[in-house]
Amino acid sequence: MKKVYKCELVSKTELCPGIFDFVVKAPEISETAEIGQFLHIDCGGKTLLRRPISICDFGEGYVRFAFQVKGEGTRELAKFEVGDMIDMMGPLGHGFKMTPGEKAVVIGGGIGVFPVLGLARETDSAVFLGFRNKDLVIMEDDFKAVNDNVTICTDDGSYGYDGFAIAAMGEYLLENKVDMIYCCGPTPMLKAVKQIAEYRNIPCQLSLEERMGCGIGACLTCVCKTTGKGMAEHKQVCTCGPVFDAKEVVF
Amino acid sequence: MGKLEIDYCGVKFRNPIVTASGTFGFGYEYNDYVPLEEYGGFAAKGLTRKERAGNKPPRIAETPYGILNSVGLQNPGVETFAKYIMPELAKTFDTNVIANMSGNTIEEYAEMAEILSETDVALIEMNISCPNVKHGGLAFGTNAAVVEELTREVQKRCKKPLVVKLSPNVTDITEIAKAAEAGGADGVSLINTLLGMKIDINTRRPILANNMGGLSGPAVKPVAVRMVHQVYNAVKIPIIGMGGVASGADVIEFMIAGAKLVALGTAMFAKPDLILDVKREINEYMDRFNIDDINDIIGTVELN
Numbered sequence: 001m002k003k004v005y006k007c008e009l010v011s012k013t014e015l016c017p018g019i020f021d022f023v024v025k026a027p028e029i030s031e032t033a034e035i036g037q038f039l040h041i042d043c044g045g046k047t048l049l050r051r052p053i054s055i056c057d058f059g060e061g062y063v064r065f066a067f068q069v070k071g072e073g074t075r076e077l078a079k080f081e082v083g084d085m086i087d088m089m090g091p092l093g094h095g096f097k098m099t100p101g102e103k104a105v106v107i108g109g110g111i112g113v114f115p116v117l118g119l120a121r122e123t124d125s126a127v128f129l130g131f132r133n134k135d136l137v138i139m140e141d142d143f144k145a146v147n148d149n150v151t152i153c154t155d156d157g158s159y160g161y162d163g164f165a166i167a168a169m170g171e172y173l174l175e176n177k178v179d180m181i182y183c184c185g186p187t188p189m190l191k192a193v194k195q196i197a198e199y200r201n202i203p204c205q206l207s208l209e210e211r212m213g214c215g216i217g218a219c220l221t222c223v224c225k226t227t228g229k230g231m232a233e234h235k236q237v238c239t240c241g242p243v244f245d246a247k248e249v250v251f
Numbered sequence: 252m253g254k255l256e257i258d259y260c261g262v263k264f265r266n267p268i269v270t271a272s273g274t275f276g277f278g279y280e281y282n283d284y285v286p287l288e289e290y291g292g293f294a295a296k297g298l299t300r301k302e303r304a305g306n307k308p309p310r311i312a313e314t315p316y317g318i319l320n321s322v323g324l325q326n327p328g329v330e331t332f333a334k335y336i337m338p339e340l341a342k343t344f345d346t347n348v349i350a351n352m353s354g355n356t357i358e359e360y361a362e363m364a365e366i367l368s369e370t371d372v373a374l375i376e377m378n379i380s381c382p383n384v385k386h387g388g389l390a391f392g393t394n395a396a397v398v399e400e401l402t403r404e405v406q407k408r409c410k411k412p413l414v415v416k417l418s419p420n421v422t423d424i425t426e427i428a429k430a431a432e433a434g435g436a437d438g439v440s441l442i443n444t445l446l447g448m449k450i451d452i453n454t455r456r457p458i459l460a461n462n463m464g465g466l467s468g469p470a471v472k473p474v475a476v477r478m479v480h481q482v483y484n485a486v487k488i489p490i491i492g493m494g495g496v497a498s499g500a501d502v503i504e505f506m507i508a509g510a511k512l513v514a515l516g517t518a519m520f521a522k523p524d525l526i527l528d529v530k531r532e533i534n535e536y537m538d539r540f541n542i543d544d545i546n547d548i549i550g551t552v553e554l555n
């Protein structure tokens with residue numbers, strides 16, 4: 001049986017204004033979690049639906065996730081303090097599929113960097129993280145602690161590589177052969193990465209976002225468009241994803 | 252502990268709590284959280300004659316105490332359900348399955364009823380009210396004469412109890428309920444979703460790709476209770492009540508208004524194990540008021 005858990009918040013950090021990093025005590029979730037899966041969180045306040053948030057890291061009975069305050073739900077979530085209990089379902093969905101020994105590129109943009117931290121650690125990879133500007137750069141130390149080939153990119157050039165993470169990745173791919181590209185980020189980044197991967201014939205996995213209801217595959221509200229036919233033209237992001245083979249996704 | 256068993260159109264339900272079509276998939280997902288045997292029965296995802304891919308995403312938006320959805324009847328089609336899904340459900344779960352169907356023409360509805368009649372479903376719920384399909388639902392659900400004819404034609408080829416699911420998007424729901432009864436319906440269920448809209452003021456675009464969608468959740472509950480009450484007084488056939496049910500107290504309220512079975516829907520998105528709380532609360536209520544049999548509260552509202 002799966003369960004809804006009440007998990008104690010044990011650490012709360014504001015990474016930069018409006019972006020919070022939470023660690024909760026969640027032994028059952030931690031035990032079965034995979035990189036790329038998500039939590040479905042009851043944020044409280046006047047919200048009716050849960051909010052999907054990716055698992056950023058897990059182990060030893062703890063689960064870490066990070067989020068940006070966007071609207072009502074995430075604003076309420078940010079109000080929890082250490083010692084409070086947070087109601088959540090998880091781990092949900094299908095995570096990234098890694099192959100031992102593969103050489104990979106890991107690319108994340110904005111808050112999309114959180115779910116790929118585990119990939120940066122577990123794979124032999126070059127990591128490209130994109131942010132709008134220097135003030136929004138987050139998780140740099142976390143990534144550099146687990147991977148020695150991390151490139152931080154800023155759109156305005158105020159820090160690190162001057163330009164989009166996709167451009168930095170493109171340059172890297174000119175010189176290096178890789179077996180897989182993993183990506184989580186805003187839709188324009190996902191689209192561009194899919195295009196590059198297809199052009200270069202490199203297998204690629206994308207982590208998608210869609211508005212959700214149940215989070216467990218029952219309500220069919222969270223679908224994305226795929227190459228499937230008939231009913232399979234639309235697949236649930238919550239159960240078939242959130243990680244999809246890029247070839248399958250239609251933007 | 253009082254008796255919870257309900258007889259609905261000759262079908263035995265372990266308890267009065269079922270689920271609302273489209274919120275519960277084909278049962279498997281929620282069975283991972285609470286065994287389906289805990290429910291009186293469950294309604295499967297709405298079926299159409301042929302498989303459908305449904306509407307474009309986004310398909311869901313949160314509104315005050317409610318949600319809008321525009322799924323648009325994504326489903327594998329009635330034949331796949333009858334041939335592969337239902338036999339598997341019957342083998343796996345010891346509970347009543349309510350099949351829910353939507354059609355574009357009277358003939359389509361009748362064919363579907365015929366196909367579903369050959370399966371192990373307990374009831375056939377005829378959705379004449381889904382607001383998400385062009386040319387479909389609403390036209391049927393809002394015209395009493397059409398509802399009566401549709402029900403009569405479908406009933407001719409239906410060998411299971413036929414429950415007509417009513418739309419709240421009408422001026423007088425009792426007229427439609429009476430038309431269904433006159434056409435030979437064995438029961439009615441209500442309410443389906445209320446047509447609504449949500450606009451992002453920054454982009455001036457609706458959140459839903461379909462622009463409009465069906466409102467459900469606690470926001471619609473008072474409307475649903477009112478309509479169940481009115482329909483209870485207008486027809487003799489039994490009612491499945493739904494719309495915003497989120498607690499045992501809500502189930503009791505719908506039953507007092509006149510529902511014989513009550514469905515959980517949107518509220519389960521946040522609480523996949525809601526049924527357990529609901530049953531506990533109902534038992535507490537029955538103990539508190541010394542009610543031996545849940546049937547004794549149906550339609551017992553005392554008006555001021």
Ligand SMILES: Cc1cc2nc3c(=O)[nH]c(=O)nc-3n(C[C@H](O)[C@H](O)[C@H](O)COP(=O)(O)OP(=O)(O)OC[C@H]3O[C@@H](n4cnc5c(N)ncnc54)[C@H](O)[C@@H]3O)c2cc1C
Pocket residue numbers: 038049050051052053054055065066067068069070071072073074075111114115208209210211212242312313
């Ligand atoms: C699988 C998955 C993983 C995610 N992981 C993270 C993460 O690790 N960190 C993070 O900061 N954000 C993440 N998001 C996005 C996050 O879910 C939304 O930012 C959040 O739901 C916004 O809720 P709100 O109430 O603050 O905003 P509002 O705009 O007020 O939300 C209104 C409704 O729309 C939904 N919604 C709005 N934006 C999104 C969105 N981008 N994706 C899905 N639903 C949305 C909300 O859930 C809610 O139901 C993830 C989304 C998905 C689908």
Ligand SMILES: Cc1cc2nc3c(=O)[nH]c(=O)nc-3n(C[C@H](O)[C@H](O)[C@H](O)COP(=O)(O)O)c2cc1C
Pocket residue numbers: 219220221271272273274296297298320322324351378381416442443444466467468469471493494495496514515516517518
């Ligand atoms: C996501 C979603 C999908 C639905 N799909 C169907 C459907 O296929 N057929 C149908 O008759 N009603 C459908 N409905 C309506 C519900 O069965 C129910 O009548 C309505 O949601 C009110 O109950 P609630 O507020 O408890 O959810 C759907 C509702 C939702 C939220």
Ligand code: FES
Pocket residue numbers: 211212213214215216217218219220221222223236237238239
């Ligand atoms: S959120 Fe309900 S199916 Fe994905």
